[in-house]
Amino acid sequence: MNDVSTENHEKVSEELNSKERQNKDTKCPRHEGVDGDVVPSKLHSHSNVVAAHYNHLEEKGLKERFNSPIFYLRNFNNWVKSVLIQEHTDKIREKDYGRPLRILDICCGKGGDLSKWQKARVEHVIFADIAEISIQQCKTRYEDLRRRLGRLYTAEFIATDCTKDTLRDKYKDPSIKFDIASCQFGLHYSFESLGQARRMLSNISECLKPDGYFFGTIPNAYEIITRSKKSPDASFGNRIFNIKLLFNPEDGYPLFGGKYDFHLEGVVDCPEFLVNFELFVKLAKEYGLELIYKAGFADFFKDYSGKYRDLLQRIKCFESYPATGNRELIGEEKDYEHAKDYMANRSDKTDNVGTMSKCEWEVATIYLAFVMKKCKSTWDSNGKQVYVTSTKTAPSK
Numbered sequence: 111m112n113d114v115s116t117e118n119h120e121k122v123s124e125e126l127n128s129k130e131r132q133n134k135d136t137k138c139p140r141h142e143g144v145d146g147d148v149v150p151s152k153l154h155s156h157s158n159v160v161a162a163h164y165n166h167l168e169e170k171g172l173k174e175r176f177n178s179p180i181f182y183l184r185n186f187n188n189w190v191k192s193v194l195i196q197e198h199t200d201k202i203r204e205k206d207y208g209r210p211l212r213i214l215d216i217c218c219g220k221g222g223d224l225s226k227w228q229k230a231r232v233e234h235v236i237f238a239d240i241a242e243i244s245i246q247q248c249k250t251r252y253e254d255l256r257r258r259l260g261r262l263y264t265a266e267f268i269a270t271d272c273t274k275d276t277l278r279d280k281y282k283d284p285s286i287k288f289d290i291a292s293c294q295f296g297l298h299y300s301f302e303s304l305g306q307a308r309r310m311l312s313n314i315s316e317c318l319k320p321d322g323y324f325f326g327t328i329p330n331a332y333e334i335i336t337r338s339k340k341s342p343d344a345s346f347g348n349r350i351f352n353i354k355l356l357f358n359p360e361d362g363y364p365l366f367g368g369k370y371d372f373h374l375e376g377v378v379d380c381p382e383f384l385v386n387f388e389l390f391v392k393l394a395k396e397y398g399l400e401l402i403y404k405a406g407f408a409d410f411f412k413d414y415s416g417k418y419r420d421l422l423q424r425i426k427c428f429e430s431y432p433a434t435g436n437r438e439l440i441g442e443e444k445d446y447e448h449a450k451d452y453m454a455n456r457s458d459k460t461d462n463v464g465t466m467s468k469c470e471w472e473v474a475t476i477y478l479a480f481v482m483k484k485c486k487s488t489w490d491s492n493g494k495q496v497y498v499t500s501t502k503t504a505p506s507k
């Protein structure tokens with residue numbers, strides 16, 4: 111488990127409050143959200159751009175995916191998600207075998223995790239995403255899978271902006287309690303504004319059972335900032351990806367709305383927002399979500415590759431270097447210097463190693479995985495519900 115630093119929380123909180131004061135005073139027209147949170151007006155919102163982008167992403171065929179320059183990166187991302195799902199469904203079952211598991215898959219896209227939930231033998235999944243066409247594709251893929259397997263978990267599909275709307279109002283049973291909420295590669299879109307991040311966290315936490323898990327994957331803002339600092343125009347990348355900050359870092363790093371352009375070969379090509387992780391942890395705590403694990407993808411690999419080695423091989427997370435059979439390397443020869451060095455330094459003088467091209471690994475290591483646990487709640491002396499966290503009680507939202 112990685113250590114989670116909390117020392118800068120007070121500083122972040124102060125900055126947050128002053129930034130929000132500035133927002134209220136000086137920024138573009140805004141309207142009040144349902145519970146009084148500040149939400150950018152529809153006119154200025156970025157959500158429509160994101161929805162349009164994901165709605166227009168083409169579904170790639172198997173052959174095209176196999177020949178993609180991010181074939182192994184994609185598989186590695188799927189491995190990280192599978193491990194998160196398997197680990198935490200197993201953990202729940204260790205305590206309560208046979209319990210029917212209910213899941214919220216928020217920012218689900220086209221349902222990249224449909225089969226993972228099936229393998230984890232869950233009972234019911236609610237899939238939610240802002241992109242209507244993606245949700246429609248998710249539903250079609252779910253129905254195909256059910257037809258193929260004969261039986262599958264039950265599911266609901268909700269097309270909505272999870273940073274602005276209350277998801278609970280849209281569930282068939284608004285009293286549903288989830289064992290797990292999963293948000294894969296999507297939470298950062300809510301860091302456009304404090305109001306949107308709050309709505310997202312409220313949707314995630316509201317129906318999560320005490321001791322239930324919330325996990326996900328996001329770009330690591332620290333990594334993005336560190337790498338962008340090395341470039342004169344705040345942009346960096348390689349032949350498969352490019353990131354460019356869309357604000358002037360000399361004016362400081364915004365806590366919300368820290369926009370950057372992210373281009374990833376054939377997958378993402380739209381602006382996203384930096385997630386200040388300490389701030390995220392602090393905000394999440396207000397919703398009864400306490401961080402229990404955080405690791406960049408390189409460390410995540412170290413933590414779990416032993417236990418989930420078979421899966422790494424089964425879903426082809428690494429390519430063989432040098433290439434074997436009639437397969438060509440996905441990258442250029444110079445992308446494999448690390449593999450050559452590794453082989454040269456091994457005492458058994460192996461002539462083949464499983465690896466990822468440098469270009470793909472540079473993308474993978476932008477991301478981090480996190481896990482939070484929903485706290486139990488109690489009542490304070492004023493009859494207000496408060497969460498019992500490991501450090502102190504936090505007011506519930």
Ligand SMILES: C[S@@+](CC[C@H](N)C(=O)[O-])C[C@H]1O[C@@H](n2cnc3c(N)ncnc32)[C@H](O)[C@@H]1O
Pocket residue numbers: 157160161164216217218219220221222223238239240241244270271272273274293294295296299300
């Ligand atoms: C990179 S995709 C990840 C999809 C899926 N979770 C996966 O791992 O394959 C990010 C998803 O977040 C969704 N998203 C972005 N902003 C959203 C919002 N405000 N509400 C709901 N979904 C949103 C996008 O439509 C997109 O499907």
